[in-house]
Structures are given as C-alpha cells and as structure tokens.
Amino acid sequence: MRIADMLARSRPTVSFEFMAPRDESEVDVLERTVATLAGHGPDWVSVTYRVRTGEKTLELVTRIKRHYHIEAMAHLTCANTADRTRQILNWMEREGVANVLALRGDAPVSGEPFTPADPQLTHASDLITLVRRSGYRFGIGAACSAEKHPESPDLEHEFRYLHLKVESGADFLITQLFFDNKFYFDLVTRVRAAGITLPIVPGLMPIPSRRSLGVMTSMSGASVPAALQSAIDEAPDDEAIRALGVQHCITQCAELLETGVPGLHFYTFNRARAPIQILAALRGQQLLAS
Numbered sequence: 001m002r003i004a005d006m007l008a009r010s011r012p013t014v015s016f017e018f019m020a021p022r023d024e025s026e027v028d029v030l031e032r033t034v035a036t037l038a039g040h041g042p043d044w045v046s047v048t049y050r051v052r053t054g055e056k057t058l059e060l061v062t063r064i065k066r067h068y069h070i071e072a073m074a075h076l077t078c079a080n081t082a083d084r085t086r087q088i089l090n091w092m093e094r095e096g097v098a099n100v101l102a103l104r105g106d107a108p109v110s111g112e113p114f115t116p117a118d119p120q121l122t123h124a125s126d127l128i129t130l131v132r133r134s135g136y137r138f139g140i141g142a143a144c145s146a147e148k149h150p151e152s153p154d155l156e157h158e159f160r161y162l163h164l165k166v167e168s169g170a171d172f173l174i175t176q177l178f179f180d181n182k183f184y185f186d187l188v189t190r191v192r193a194a195g196i197t198l199p200i201v202p203g204l205m206p207i208p209s210r211r212s213l214g215v216m217t218s219m220s221g222a223s224v225p226a227a228l229q230s231a232i233d234e235a236p237d238d239e240a241i242r243a244l245g246v247q248h249c250i251t252q253c254a255e256l257l258e259t260g261v262p263g264l265h266f267y268t269f270n271r272a273r274a275p276i277q278i279l280a281a282l283r284g285q286q287l288l289a290s
C-alpha cells in the first residue's frame with residue numbers, strides 16, 4: 001500500500017526507521033528490534049540504504065513485508081549509476097515493494113563531500129525524476145530539513161530544492177530530526193504558503209547517547225535547545241541522557257499530535273526501548289490509539 005494513502009487518513013501513523021546492518025555483528029540486535037517493534041503496531045517502517053549494504057536493505061524490506069505483514073519502504077540514494085538504479089528499482093518492483101524514499105544520500109566518509117556515481121543523479125530530485133519518468137508505480141517519499149541543511153547557505157536555498165523534489169513527483173516528505181517543534185511548524189507554514197499540500201511527517205530521534213547526539217547533530221544540522229543541552233551536560237551517564245531524550249521526545253510528540261501531524265516517524269538506531277516507552281506514554285495520555 002502507498003504510504004501517502006495511509007498519511008491521508010485522519011489517524012496519525014506511527015513508523016520506525018531501521019538501519020540496514022553494516023556487518024554480521026549488527027544482525028542479531030536488528031532482528032530482535034524489528035521483531036519487538038513489529039509487536040507495537042507500526043503502520044509502516046523504513047530501512048536505510050548504503051551502497052555497500054544495499055542488498056541488505058532490499059532483503060530486510062521484503063522480509064518485513066512478508067513475515068510481519070507491515071508495509072516497509074526502502075530508502076534509495078544517488079550512490080549508484082542510473083543503470084544500476086533502474087536494476088534496483090526493477091528488483092523492488094518484482095518483490096512487491098510499494099514505496100521508495102528517494103534521497104541523495106550521505107557521503108560514505110563523514111565530513112567529506114558527497115560524490116555522485118552518475119552526473120545524471122546528483123540530487124534527490126534527479127532520483128525522483130528517474131523513478132517517475134521510468135514509469136514505476138512506487139509511492140515516493142523525500143527528505144526535508146526542518147532546520148538548515150549543513151550544506152545549504154540558507155533556508156531559501158533549502159526551500160527552493162524542496163519545492164523541486166515536490167514538482168519532480170514526491171508524494172510525501174519526512175523531516176530530518178529536530179528537537180524544537182518550532183522548526184517543524186515554521187517549515188509547514190512555509191510549505192503551505194507555497195501551495196504545497198503534501199503530508200510532512202516529523203522525524204524524531206530519541207537521543208541514544210552523548211556520542212550519537214554529537215554525530216547526528218553535526219550530520220543533520222539540528223540544534224539542541226539550551227535547556228535540553230544543559231540537562232545533557234549535567235547528566236552523569238548515557239543512561240541518564242537516554243532517559244532525558246525519551247522525556248523530551250514524549251513532550252515533542254504530544255505537542256505535534258495535538259496540532260494534527262499526519263504521523264510520527266522514529267529514528268530508532270535499531271533500539272526498541274525508547275520508542276516503546278514513548279508510544280506507551282502517548283497511548284497512556286490518549287494521544288495515540290492503542
């Protein structure tokens with residue numbers, strides 16, 4: 001089923017992002033997390049893509065669909081040539097994958113610029129165009145930043161290319177992580193003012209640890225509100241940081257749900273505990289259906 005159709009319903013969707021395993025050592029944790037979170041009623045899930053582990057993404061997406069009967073979306077990036085991209089899309093189509101998240105992708109080495117494999121595919125909008133013009137019938141998601149993308153000079157630049165992704169054929173948007181809902185509300189206001197009506201799903205990261213927070217804020221450009229940052233600075237260990245992150249995420253989600261978001265998308269980092277705690281709190285407050 002197309003995710004855009006689920007997002008058009010009146011009830012907000014709950015979805016989880018899983019990271020495709022980079023090596024065998026990550027497989028067991030991932031399998032346990034998928035099995036555990038599958039029992040917590042996600043409407044759909046998604047699986048990240050890296051060029052070196054692309055087959056694992058495709059394998060996991062099809063397995064989640066078949067084994068758990070949950071709609072699973074494959075991420076796909078501009079890391080491949082156009083020909084190779086078509087091969088991957090053909091394979092997805094044969095396997096019954098219904099939704100693709102079309103991204104440019106991160107550079108394989110953090111901090112280095114992204115180098116496209118094909119001059120035809122340098123940005124996410126090129127990939128969206130390829131999928132649409134080649135006649136595939138996938139639902140297409142695209143990423144957007146609630147705050148400024150680290151490579152963008154300003155929000156105007158960011159917004160111009162967000163518009164291009166929509167014109168190229170994206171059906172819905174998922175935001176990069178953010179810790180202050182004001183950025184999401186401002187983005188929605190700007191997008192609606194431009195006449196764009198696509199669902200914009202907030203992407204939420206329960207903070208996994210001090211180190212992960214540092215990595216993710218520098219990759220995404222997300223800022224940490226001063227009060228949350230000082231609580232993190234004073235926290236004795238990662239367990240205390242994790243608990244702060246869960247509480248902060250519950251507060252963010254509650255406010256987002258009260259304003260009528262189409263869904264909540266959780267960056268799980270292949271850990272089930274924080275999303276379970278957050279969903280339990282939101283269901284306990286009757287903000288989400290059980």
Ligand code: FAD
Binds near residue numbers: 151175
């Ligand atoms: P783009 O839309 O191409 O934007 C990248 C930069 O280029 C932006 O600064 C934009 O303003 C600018 N830009 C866009 N189009 C043009 C143009 N035509 N001309 C000039 N400048 C332009 N990364 C992975 O590697 N694998 C994943 O699985 C993955 N999953 C993600 C899931 C989500 C929900 C999100 C939000 C991000 C994900 N990422 C993933 C990271 C993402 O690939 C990076 O944030 C990347 O830096 C930007 O991707 P994009 O699709 O927004 O790219």
